[in-house]
Amino acid sequence: MEKHRVVITGIGVVASNAIGTADFLEALKQGKSGIKQWEELEKLNLRSQIGGQPNLSEVNLEEHLPRLLAAKLTNKGIIYACLAGVEAWKDAGLTPSEETTDFDSGLIFGAGDLSFDSWINREMPSYPIDRGESKKLGSRTISEGMNSGAAAYLNSILGLGSRIQSNSSACITGSEAVLMGYEYLSEGRADRMLCGSTEGDGRYIWAGFDAMRVLCSDSNENPTYGSRPMSATSTGFVPSGGSGALVLETLESAKKRNAKIYAEILGGQVNSGGQRGGGTMTAPNSEAVVACIKSAVKNAKIDPKDIDLISGHLTSTKGDPIEIRNWSKALGLEGGDFPLVNTPKSMIGHAIAGAGSVELVACVLQIYNNFVHTNINLDQIHPEILEIIEEDRIPKKSVNQEVNTVMKANFGFGDLNCALVLRKFKE
Amino acid sequence: MERDNVKEELMTIIKPFVPDGESISLAENQDLINDLKINSAHIVDIVLDIEDKFDINIEDDVIGEMNTVADAVDVVMRKTA
Numbered sequence: 397m398e399k400h401r402v403v404i405t406g407i408g409v410v411a412s413n414a415i416g417t418a419d420f421l422e423a424l425k426q427g428k429s430g431i432k433q434w435e436e437l438e439k440l441n442l443r444s445q446i447g448g449q450p451n452l453s454e455v456n457l458e459e460h461l462p463r464l465l466a467a468k469l470t471n472k473g474i475i476y477a478c479l480a481g482v483e484a485w486k487d488a489g490l491t492p493s494e495e496t497t498d499f500d501s502g503l504i505f506g507a508g509d510l511s512f513d514s515w516i517n518r519e520m521p522s523y524p525i526d527r528g529e530s531k532k533l534g535s536r537t538i539s540e541g542m543n544s545g546a547a548a549y550l551n552s553i554l555g556l557g558s559r560i561q562s563n564s565s566a567c568i569t570g571s572e573a574v575l576m577g578y579e580y581l582s583e584g585r586a587d588r589m590l591c592g593s594t595e596g597d598g599r600y601i602w603a604g605f606d607a608m609r610v611l612c613s614d615s616n617e618n619p620t621y622g623s624r625p626m627s628a629t630s631t632g633f634v635p636s637g638g639s640g641a642l643v644l645e646t647l648e649s650a651k652k653r654n655a656k657i658y659a660e661i662l663g664g665q666v667n668s669g670g671q672r673g674g675g676t677m678t679a680p681n682s683e684a685v686v687a688c689i690k691s692a693v694k695n696a697k698i699d700p701k702d703i704d705l706i707s708g709h710l711t712s713t714k715g716d717p718i719e720i721r722n723w724s725k726a727l728g729l730e731g732g733d734f735p736l737v738n739t740p741k742s743m744i745g746h747a748i749a750g751a752g753s754v755e756l757v758a759c760v761l762q763i764y765n766n767f768v769h770t771n772i773n774l775d776q777i778h779p780e781i782l783e784i785i786e787e788d789r790i791p792k793k794s795v796n797q798e799v800n801t802v803m804k805a806n807f808g809f810g811d812l813n814c815a816l817v818l819r820k821f822k823e
Numbered sequence: 824m825e826r827d828n829v830k831e832e833l834m835t836i837i838k839p840f841v842p843d844g845e846s847i848s849l850a851e852n853q854d855l856i857n858d859l860k861i862n863s864a865h866i867v868d869i870v871l872d873i874e875d876k877f878d879i880n881i882e883d884d885v886i887g888e889m890n891t892v893a894d895a896v897d898v899v900m901r902k903t904a
Binding site: 464 | 839840842844864865867868871
């Protein structure tokens, strides 16, 4: 079967350092941090009291969302998804119909755990069910708490009628959603798919990570310095909320409506280490990571030497040097031959299930605008990384240069891996 | 509380749930679901907002009687009398 080429025709983003792709582009170029200290986390005795929360107060929700949703939605993960999704859809030059269903378009929009989020935002002293007042839950507890809630609310705005799906795969959720959309379209099963993921933020989502001691707890007094992937002094990731959305479209469909093409998706792979061979609930099986990257390269039919930039998972934990080693092994590149490598996490923190999609939007922006964004806070690169690659492979300031081929990967709890190859569009 | 004041407060609560809420005028004889096109699932949210606003408790069988704007005003008038 002849496979369809799949291109990206629209993007939208909500991140802790910017809302909307225009501001996100500037924030990435300037190395703007979205990480703050939160008094609430201090009061509640969390070890890590820093994180990234997109600043919704700078957005007039009524300008972007239907009136009822703007007034009543309380779940931040869903609000972020709706903002990013609507921005991407409009950016692609598409307008939702109020009356008819668009059966040629679908969406795959994943989430971490939306139910943690809605509890926070109800601002009740204790959960009403336990006080015998379950009627106070109202009508939106299920629709805002169910894991498909983000996709469901987003589609109440867009009215799409092809596959509507919500994946949940920890930190690979976003890149996996895009990979699934790519596979669906390459088979010719729809014209376009809106793909992305979302994560809310705050104490109920972050406390469990804090209890696992995987968060950065040494920067409560200096929050913007907390997230420093690839650093010799990384002590844990900095959590954040956010959502990225990408409109994927068959090349035929994009051409037919003369759409702007940001980039092409050449291929990808998803796999698992099976929580064997060094892989656990929280640590990756390196053999599986290497296999995933290799397979993505093969599926995309590229030569690893053509990769200009790796957008890594690189969470600012002790796993970062292992990740670089795995990339080097999978691509067969080291030293000065290794591609440039970065991650927006130094600026926006780790948006957990939202991370993959937000970071893919960053990849698309770098391809389309020909620049490589900075890694902030990197005064001391981890020595084990410098044993594998040259120091100049890790940009410490944003650089304007041609960016043609980008490889993106995310790795998640449950020993899950996902890798994608994106390229500047050429006929 | 005066009937007009109650009605005004109810309008503020109901309007966000009405699809054409900004433009529509809420006449008392309009049916919440059939005329104002409020999604029936949202009636429970309107009832919760009314309960909070007026500090009253509206029982399930009373909710069933609240078909029009006037019905809702009557319930609040009765409960706050």
